Amino acid sequence: FGQVVTGYLSTLILSLGCVYSARYMHNVLLHGTLRWPMEMFDITPLGRIVNRFSKDVDTIDNTLPLNLRVVILQLFAVLATIVVISLSTPIFLAVIVPIAFLYYF
Structure with missing residues (x-):
C-alpha cells in the first residue's frame, strides 16, 4: 500500500x-x-519563431520528464542503499561523510 x-x-x-x-x-x-x-x-520568418517555441516546449514536455524521473529514482535508490548499509553497519556513517565530502569537491 505504501509503495502505491x-x-x-x-x-x-x-x-x-x-x-x-x-x-x-x-x-x-x-x-x-x-x-x-x-x-x-521583419527579418525572421514567422515559421522560424513558432518552430523555436514548439521545439523548446516539446523538449520540456517529452524529454525532461523522462530524464528527471530516472534521476529521481536513482537518487532515492542511492539514498535507500545508504540507509540500509548505515542501519546494518553504523561505522559506515563515519566513513561515508569524508568520502562524500571528497566526492563533492
Whole structure:
C-alpha cells in the first residue's frame, strides 16, 4: 500500500513540476521574444519563431520528464542503499561523510 501511495505522489509531483517548468520556460521565451526589436520580426520568418517555441516546449514536455524521473529514482535508490548499509553497519556513517565530502569537491 505504501509503495502505491509513494508512486502516486511521486508521479503527481513530477507531473506538476513539469507543467510548472513548461509554463515558466514558455513565459521566459515569450518575454524574450517580445523584447526583440521590430526589425527582427521583419527579418525572421514567422515559421522560424513558432518552430523555436514548439521545439523548446516539446523538449520540456517529452524529454525532461523522462530524464528527471530516472534521476529521481536513482537518487532515492542511492539514498535507500545508504540507509540500509548505515542501519546494518553504523561505522559506515563515519566513513561515508569524508568520502562524500571528497566526492563533492
